[in-house]
Amino acid sequence: MKKTVIKLLNELRYYIIMWLFIYVILFIFCFCFREKIYNFITIPLKNYFINDYKNIFVYTSIFETFTTDISLSLYCSFIISFPIILFFVYKFISKSLYKSEKKIVLPIFILSFCLFILSMFITYSFLLPRMVKFFVSFSTIAKPMLKISEYVFSFFYLIISISITFQFPIILIILSKFGFIDNDFLDNHRKIAIVFIFTISAIITPPDVFSQILVAIFLILIYEITNVFIKKFLKN
Numbered sequence: 001m002k003k004t005v006i007k008l009l010n011e012l013r014y015y016i017i018m019w020l021f022i023y024v025i026l027f028i029f030c031f032c033f034r035e036k037i038y039n040f041i042t043i044p045l046k047n048y049f050i051n052d053y054k055n056i057f058v059y060t061s062i063f064e065t066f067t068t069d070i071s072l073s074l075y076c077s078f079i080i081s082f083p084i085i086l087f088f089v090y091k092f093i094s095k096s097l098y099k100s101e102k103k104i105v106l107p108i109f110i111l112s113f114c115l116f117i118l119s120m121f122i123t124y125s126f127l128l129p130r131m132v133k134f135f136v137s138f139s140t141i142a143k144p145m146l147k148i149s150e151y152v153f154s155f156f157y158l159i160i161s162i163s164i165t166f167q168f169p170i171i172l173i174i175l176s177k178f179g180f181i182d183n184d185f186l187d188n189h190r191k192i193a194i195v196f197i198f199t200i201s202a203i204i205t206p207p208d209v210f211s212q213i214l215v216a217i218f219l220i221l222i223y224e225i226t227n228v229f230i231k232k233f234l235k236n
């Protein structure tokens with residue numbers, strides 16, 4: 001028993017070290033190409049700052065641009081390495097699973113990755129442009145001058161928070177697999193789940209009704225799809 005625990009800990013340490021090594025490589029890569037990343041993440045602004053797009057950002061400290069570059073690279077490295085994290089987690093736990101359990105766990109990890117991609121697409125393509133439009137058009141007497149550090153933080157806060165929120169079906173599937181919840185539980189608590197979804201959507205999205213409803217609808221659809229998945233494939 002002790003040897004097994006030590007073996008598992010050594011294997012876990014190996015995966016952590018491997019991920020940290022990859023993360024450092026990705027960080028260096030992102031830092032070297034930070035200008036291209038800035039151009040990409042600021043695309044939602046271009047529709048509202050066409051005339052003076054190059055001069056929309058300001059900084060208030062001599063260290064701000066450098067620390068923002070570091071933050072940008074850290075955020076991007078984590079997002080890019082997320083599929084690697086999923087792969088390492090699956091490799092770590094798959095050795096202790098039976099073949100029948102692997103048939104369930106592997107699709108869960110694939111679903112997690114797909115939800116991650118979907119959440120980033122929705123955030124970048126729909127939520128960010130609406131957030132920019134809302135805040136820029138909110139003031140009619142002042143010209144917006146955006147701090148680069150605050151924009152980078154807001155951008156990745158929205159990306160990461162939405163991505164994490166979209167992972168909640170994975171939690172439901174795991175809880176169902178271990179018998180903590182079932183279809184009756186999901187059906188009976190649907191109204192509570194919808195209220196909770198709208199509350200979370202209001203917290204993590206820009207303060208306009210359309211964005212909140214859009215995220216809530218996607219999460220409700222995912223909730224129902226997860227319910228059907230549990231009923232079809234995980235029903236005891």
